[in-house]
Amino acid sequence: MxxxxxxxxxxxxxxxxxxxxxxxxxxxxxxxxxxxxxxxxxxxxxxxxxxxxxxxxxxxxxxxxxxxxxxxxxxxxxxxxxxxxxxxxxxxxxxxxxxxxxxxxxxxxxxxxxxxxxxxxxxxxxxxxxxxxxQKGIQYPGLDTKIHPWYGVYFPTRFDHLSLFNEWLSEYEGAKEIGADIGTGCGVLGFLLAGNGFQKVFASDLNPNAVISVRESAGRLGYDSVLEPLVSDFFKGHTQKADLILFNPPWLPALHSLSHLDRAIYYEKGFFETFFRQAEPFLKKEGRLVVLFSNMAERQGLSSAHPVRDELLTGNRFKKISELRKPVASKSEKTKRRDHRGDEVVELWELALI
Ligand SMILES: C[S@@+](CC[C@H](N)C(=O)[O-])C[C@H]1O[C@@H](n2cnc3c(N)ncnc32)[C@H](O)[C@@H]1O
Structure with missing residues (x-):
């Protein structure tokens, strides 16, 4: 129940x-x-x-x-x-x-x-x-059926990082017994794992609305028995080691105190250290940890630190297997000229245990 x-x-x-x-x-x-x-x-x-x-x-x-x-x-x-x-x-x-x-x-x-x-x-x-x-739902690349996000749930409206992940997933040759989608939001990444043959996907989020939303979508998409959405801080309540841990974290350092919705966008001090520390025991020996990130904070002058690079340099837990980058597409030629996002990129970091 x-x-x-x-x-x-x-x-x-x-x-x-x-x-x-x-x-x-x-x-x-x-x-x-x-x-x-x-x-x-x-x-x-x-x-x-x-x-x-x-x-x-x-x-x-x-x-x-x-x-x-x-x-x-x-x-x-x-x-x-x-x-x-x-x-x-x-x-x-x-x-x-x-x-x-x-x-x-x-x-x-x-x-x-x-x-x-x-x-x-x-x-x-x-x-x-x-x-x-x-009501309208959103069609994401790589999914056959639309996702209908609940109120108060983060859902991406730009798809560059999803396309990057789909590219990576199409080449993935590891085991697909257990996946983990940490900070699942509307569940899009978890559903991509389920749609690509993962047998069980643990999907955690701090936000109950996200978990309600993913439960409802799992029913609609026919993945009720695959997705296991849980209100949880990172891995709390999870018991099994995963073949693939996937994390699309907030991309900006917090400059203010955070509401539950802010936690999709901003991270507080110590956030990544806690995540990587907790991820280590939940990854299988041959497993992969994939983190999606972007240079948005750097470009907005908010931080020159990079949480994944910092982890690789000082964490002594993970090594880098690959790093993919993709320039963020401007919505139109018109906006391209008006905004300054010319060199914004999304990043995919594939890590494994040392
Ligand atoms: C950038 S959103 C990504 C959502 C979704 N995975 C995607 O790619 O569209 C980050 C998500 O992480 C969740 N989150 C933030 N801190 C968390 C934590 N400590 N444990 C679990 N989820 C967390 C937020 O509520 C939000 O839904």
Whole structure:
């Protein structure tokens, strides 16, 4: 019997007594000033009022100018995040109780216990957009069937690292008895292992929503008896040594304290040391440890350290078998000229026990 998992959800809010009201006849600029000053506001008529107020708030905080430095843009984003979350909307009977609101099935799935509460407008927007992804699903290279990620679960929207892994997997000649997909997210890598003949795949994630999502997808994809998703810190709860351990970790060092969703993107000090230490006893003698990484942190000036290279230099546990690199494709010629990601690469590190 599988244990019942309680998913993360945005905390339901109560309406603060001090909250004012905003509607289509309000002065949106005044409303934006009020939010920026730290005062909560309740949207009282239609969904589009929320969109208009947030558009004004964004303009107000940026003062119509683009941030010139990284620090400035971070400060603006933090201010916007704080102020925009003071804009509240009512939820009643699992629907956004505003005229012409989009459907969000998450309100029913995540709040079966609540009939009436409030959420911030940006939280509702997050739920709405996640619901669209969930309903539509995403087709990944190497998988026949779409994946439908749950709310609050990391799922890749760029596929370069998946293509790199597929290339590597097509050449893999090792045993396929047991695989481990650590930090499984929406499960895409675990499903690639299952689809490539692995008999059992242990899939761990700290985030219960990821495990719920992978369980649901495993049923849909017919891998119920192959995938073993578990809420777990790296290998906790796992008992067997693996032929292949696969890890697509967060790629950026954390500069702030982390929420559960942040843990897909940012890693804290000691994260990789713990991972490699715990991976060692779970790898079979002839097994392979594959880590996907990128030079994103280096390129953003956030870190010149490289956790895999550091491990190889100082860990005394693993040796490098191969290293593959792939330039990140720009989405279009237009974006290529506009962004500075020209030399962004994704990396695949294949390691074995010393
Ligand atoms: C970059 S995402 C990768 C998700 C997925 N494997 C993929 O390739 O799309 C990293 C994942 O690791 C999970 N994670 C972070 N720290 C973890 C830990 N200590 N143990 C297990 N999972 C963790 C995050 O919740 C997130 O789902």
């Amino acid at each position: 599988k244990d019942e998992l309680i998913p993360h959800r945005p905390d339901p809010l109560q309406l603060p007594e001090s909250a004012g009201k905003v509607h289509m006849k309000s002065d949106y600029h005044e409303a934006a000033i009020s939010l920026a000053d730290g005062n909560p506001l309740l949207i009282s008529d239609r969904y589009s009022t929320g969109l208009s107020v947030l558009a004004k708030l964004k303009k107000l905080i940026s003062r119509g100018k683009q941030a010139r430095t990284f620090g400035m843009s971070r400060k603006q984003r933090a201010h916007y995040k704080k102020a925009s979350n003071l804009l509240l909307a009512p939820v009643e009977n699992h629907q956004i109780a505003l005229y012409k609101s989009p459907e969000s099935g998450w309100l029913e799935k995540l709040y079966p216990d609540l009939d009436q509460f409030y959420l911030s407008f940006p939280q509702l927007q997050g739920l709405n957009s996640s619901w669209q992804w969930y």
